[in-house]
Amino acid sequence: MSRPEEISPPEIFYGDVEATKYTANTRVKSIQAQMTRRALELLALPEDETAFVLDIGCGSGLSGELLDEEGHVWVGVDIAPSMLEVALEREVEGDLFLHDIGQGFGFRPGTFDGAISISVIQWLLNADSSSHSPPQRLNRFFTTLHSSLKNPSRAIFQFYPSSDDQVQMIVNSAQRAGFGGGLVIDYPNSKKARKMYLCLMVGQQEIPKGLDNNGIEIDNENKLGLEKRREEIRNERKRRKDTSSNNKKGKRNNKNVEDVKEWVMKKKELYRTRGKEGVPRDSKYTARKRKTYF
């Protein structure tokens, strides 16, 4: 399988010649259409409703055409001007942007009902100029995309990773940006038909229901509990004040052995819960004084 992303940057690879070739090729067309259909299926937009969809790396609008057919209003972004020109000639309905997705989006929060991207994000893993850092670009891409999607919604990416490391990198980056979801692999055992979809979700939770009349009693109980707790805290403060004033009178060295051990155990427990490394284990020697040899 040839890997165009290893040949040259996308805006140069998809020049005038390649762009027209790509769009005229019926095989490419049918594969793209197939993958777009599958992506839309995974996107699971509410049926019979027009949605506002982002097409990332729309190219010449092969995927956009299907979005048109479904009746969605869409916005397409791509970095290759020649591809966008072809899209213009084909008179697709969506709004087109010349945009480098690694630079992040400027869309307002909650703009889109969903996003699809066909055979694009593997391009983000290449550093095409000295200032490009793939992890940083991925990060910027996913965080800005996450904020521009509404809650709940999905983003589906079909992509061709060249190694498992790449998959890991993309998935990690997406998760760090706040997306849920994961990989969907179609026909995993076939070499040719195998397709990878990254299925990312924003939110996807139902709103908790408001309390009805039965809830009020519980609320009152809680209130009583809170009052009690406050009383306890007040008492605690008082007690502490008393003990501290007592301590001042006596010498510090008069501490009880039991107290010391308790204090050490408490500290060790605290460090363990905080996940500190190298906390010594407990034994009968814990908090004991060393023997004096002289």
Place this chain on the structure above:
Amino acid sequence: MVRLITHNMLACHVKNCTKDNFPLSFSEVELVIRPTEENLDFLKRFLPKLDWSALVHTARSLGDESLPEEMPEISSWTEEQLKALHHVLMEIHVEEGNMICKGCGHVYPISNGIPNMLLAEHEVGR
């Protein structure tokens, strides 16, 4: 093919540009009106997402006065009002011109209906 529906969602994404970065203002525009089929249900669902004052302001700068200053209550939209909104949002296309960020002054040129959103390296955020 910048429609106002997209323009209303678009803010400047230059690094550290967080003030006055929305809406981008148009200049030296060439408009084309392309009638499209109305989809009023979609518009109704889209209403809460719109930034109304930005929309009205932009529409007026492009010479369309059909929208009221205040956004009518969502439940009280008449069909006529929705049709006017449809015209503004979906049928006015900006073919040539510039979009300028009021915060940082970045100019996004539009040529042939496609805005150039590419940033220079030093303008890319982290």
